[in-house]
Amino acid sequence: MPEILLEARHLHLGFRLGGRPFKALDDVSIAVHRGEAVGLVGESGSGKTSAALALLRVHRPAAGSLHFAGQDITHAPERGLRALRRRVQMVFQDPYGSLDPRWTVERIIAEPLVAHGWGRRDAIAARVRDLLAKVGLPADAAKRLPSQFSGGQRQRIAIARALALSPDLVVADEPVSALDVSIQAQIVNLLQDIRAETGVAYLLITHDLALLHRMTDRTVVMYLGRVVESGPTAAVVAAPQHPYTAALIAASPAAKAAGRERIVLAGDPPSPLSPPAGCAFHPRCPVARPRCRLHSPPLAPQDGGRAVACFYPGELAAAPALAECPRIARNGR
Numbered sequence: 520m521p522e523i524l525l526e527a528r529h530l531h532l533g534f535r536l537g538g539r540p541f542k543a544l545d546d547v548s549i550a551v552h553r554g555e556a557v558g559l560v561g562e563s564g565s566g567k568t569s570a571a572l573a574l575l576r577v578h579r580p581a582a583g584s585l586h587f588a589g590q591d592i593t594h595a596p597e598r599g600l601r602a603l604r605r606r607v608q609m610v611f612q613d614p615y616g617s618l619d620p621r622w623t624v625e626r627i628i629a630e631p632l633v634a635h636g637w638g639r640r641d642a643i644a645a646r647v648r649d650l651l652a653k654v655g656l657p658a659d660a661a662k663r664l665p666s667q668f669s670g671g672q673r674q675r676i677a678i679a680r681a682l683a684l685s686p687d688l689v690v691a692d693e694p695v696s697a698l699d700v701s702i703q704a705q706i707v708n709l710l711q712d713i714r715a716e717t718g719v720a721y722l723l724i725t726h727d728l729a730l731l732h733r734m735t736d737r738t739v740v741m742y743l744g745r746v747v748e749s750g751p752t753a754a755v756v757a758a759p760q761h762p763y764t765a766a767l768i769a770a771s772p773a774a775k776a777a778g779r780e781r782i783v784l785a786g787d788p789p790s791p792l793s794p795p796a797g798c799a800f801h802p803r804c805p806v807a808r809p810r811c812r813l814h815s816p817p818l819a820p821q822d823g824g825r826a827v828a829c830f831y832p833g834e835l836a837a838a839p840a841l842a843e844c845p846r847i848a849r850n851g852r
């Protein structure tokens with residue numbers, strides 16, 4: 520196994536909502552190895568972005584530890600985070616909001632180079648040209664403004680900026696979900712090519728199971744601020760152990776495309792302000808038993824580098840007729 524690049528152990532993070540405290544992250548552990556692509560998946564509000572921002576020390580966790588390239592950065596002062604800031608970059612969902620509209624593309628891509636004291640002006644200009652070529656944009660894009668580009672092209676600009684400092688890890692938060700479907704595949708291919716060429720690691724935040732399957736080696740499934748399942752992506756998708764993972768997979772458009780009836784998880788996740796007692800998933804779980812209402816299952820290791828937080832792992836995945844489970848409703852459309 521390659522070296523661990525970034526690792527969070529037992530992170531806890533609290534926020535306030537309307538003055539009331541709640542747990543955004545509850546005992547979350549995530550590791551990204553050098554060159555690895557890890558997917559963080561879950562419904563909206565499950566804590567994926569909070570986990571990524573805590574890993575990057577944008578949010579300061581209330582408890583737990585963080586290591587980057589072997590260094591304990593849990594309590595490092597801001598100047599102690601320089602290596603992390605340089606070697607880990609982010610790509611956001613919205614290529615409109617994440618690029619300053621008044622800056623030329625050259626200035627946008629050069630900004631991290633300038634901030635980290637990267638060489639002379641002509642060297643920076645040459646680096647920007649290389650990066651534009653790498654992401655498939657013409658050299659004359661450098662002098663133009665973001666508004667002169669389409670959504671897919673803007674995401675290419677954002678990717679070029681993220682690659683400027685040759686990072687070890689790119690955290691990509693729903694990098695294609697704001698783009699037209701026809702453009703999504705192009706950006707996914709670009710991200711794949713870049714990884715093959717540079718060996719960069721990815722932490723991909725998504726609720727798109729097909730994207731996860733296509734792009735990642737390992738998957739971490741979150742529900743209401745906790746990790747409920749993790750393991751090699753191929754194994755998790757082929758035989759999910761947590762009923763929540765099984766339901767997410769069954770509800771994905773890919774499952775529909777494969778000719779299976781589309782099913783969706785009934786109801787919304789509970790409010791993080793008042794999480795259910797016991798297993799937080801039990802009110803929506805088709806295989807829940809009385810025990811699940813009382814006790815919260817720990818994330819228990821399984822064979823093959825997998826882990827699952829469920830007292831009845833694999834039951835829902837093995838159920839032949841997921842659509843008939845009482846608490847998982849058929850999609851009305």
Ligand SMILES: Nc1ncnc2c1ncn2[C@@H]1O[C@H](COP(=O)(O)OP(=O)(O)OP(=O)(O)O)[C@@H](O)[C@H]1O
Binds near residue numbers: 535536543563
């Ligand atoms: N800065 C903040 N202050 C207070 N609450 C926050 C803050 N950021 C996120 N939250 C809340 O924390 C919970 C987790 O949010 P988070 O954005 O991490 O989820 P997510 O899984 O990334 O969702 P999405 O897919 O919608 O981005 C949500 O209930 C959200 O409203």
